[in-house]
Amino acid sequence: MKSILKIPMNPIANLNEELKQMTPLSIALGHENDVFVLLVEEQIPLIDGCFPATVTEKSYRYQVIHLKDGQKKVLDLPKETWNYHYIQPIDNEHILLVCARSYYHDAQNIEENARVYDENGCFIRSFCLGDGIEHVYVTKNQEIWTGYFDEGVFGNYGWENPVGQSGLVGWDASGGKKDSLEEDEEYFIFECLALNGIDDGGICFFFSTDSKIGVRREGLTSYYSPEDIYFRAFAVNGETIVAHQGRGERTLFELQREGNEYKTVRKIELMKPDGKPIEPQLVNNRESKLLFLDGDELYMYEAKSGA
Known part of the structure; x- marks a missing residue:
């Protein structure tokens, strides 16, 4: 065991007023220790109760809190x-909003x-980053990286040759493809x-x-094996990773x-001022930091190298 x-943690911000009328969709850490929160006034319904829409007939109100x-x-x-799902900063003056899905109608209509x-x-x-996007991350030098879930890898929404078939793709700030794992046959x-x-x-x-x-x-x-753990967000500092499942x-x-x-050396629980553990609804990461939204409170944790 x-x-x-x-x-013990203290919140870095409270969104009580904003969340009275809006619903949080995505959070993101910026390049300068800043934070972005994407909100929507009304949840966009799923098609047939199962599939997320891309473009909607009705217009919706979003807000970005910086x-x-x-x-x-x-x-x-x-x-x-x-139908936006993700937010990322590009530079000090521009943000990127991304829908996780994209239809390929034909070569002239993507x-x-x-x-x-x-x-x-x-x-x-605007530009296309492909269908089935699980993660979006923009680096300090404005490279956009997209990680895909299974439908983005195998194809759906009209994609016979999906953009995300390698599982990971790198782009420039204008959506030009720069890198992918297509030629990597190891995994x-x-x-x-x-x-x-x-x-x-x-x-x-x-x-x-x-x-x-x-x-x-x-x-x-380079590839490494973690010890019996799956995770969906993580902070990395040197040879240390702090993972959230x-x-x-x-x-x-x-x-x-x-x-x-990578071997697990200990478990960590982040505690709120009331003594209860943080139970985040949304999580984001940037380099050595993890960002959490629990209720209307934002918390930030930084991994220490070799701690």
């Missing part, structure tokens, strides 16, 4: 017909499910469960089936690399 370290240096800025997008806005809410450009990424950046500019990811952690730098990937889970797992393996 691994030891459990309980760490928290930086103790200040809160609200960006209002009152009439959107895209839905552009990634849309860039400036800080005033003005639409700048098959059935679904990319977690995705993060490394402070040296590399990308780190975790995928199912083979249950491997991949670290990709300059077109080359998914929505509602309250236990973190700290792993240390030993050769080609």
Whole structure:
């Protein structure tokens, strides 16, 4: 039985007023220790109760909350017909909103499910990042990385040759494809469960089936085996990974690399000021940090190297 370290935490922000009228969809850590929260006024219904829509006939109101240096800025997008799932900052003046799904109607009609806005809410450009997106991550140098779930890998929504068939793809800030794992035959990424950046500019990811952690730098990937754990978000600092298994889970797992393996050294519980553990509804990661939304409170935890 691994030891459990309980760490007291204080919220970095409260969204009580914003969540009275809006529902949180996605949270993201920015490049400068700032935070983004994507909200929608009304939940978009599933097609036949099962499948997420891409473009809707009815328009919906979204808001983006940007928290930086103790200040809160609200960006209002009152009439959107895209079904957004993810938010990421591109630079200090632009954000990226992404729908997880995209229809391939034909070669001349491919839905552009990634849309860039400036800080005033003005639409700048759009492009396609493919269907079946599980994770989106934008690096400091404005590279966009997308990890895909099974429908993005095998094809659906009209895609016979899906963009995400390798499970992981890198793009430039305008949606031009820069990198993927298509020529990597060592492992098959059935679904990319977690995705993060490394402070040296590399990308780190975790995928199912083979249950491997991949670290990709300059077109080359190294693979490592974690010890009996699946996770959907993680912080990475040197040889240390702190992993979170998914929505509602309250236990973190700290792993240390030993050769080609990551071994669990302890469990961590983050405790709220009232003494109860954080039970996040939404989680996001950027390099060494994890961001959690529990109710209307945001918490941030930073992994320590070799701690």
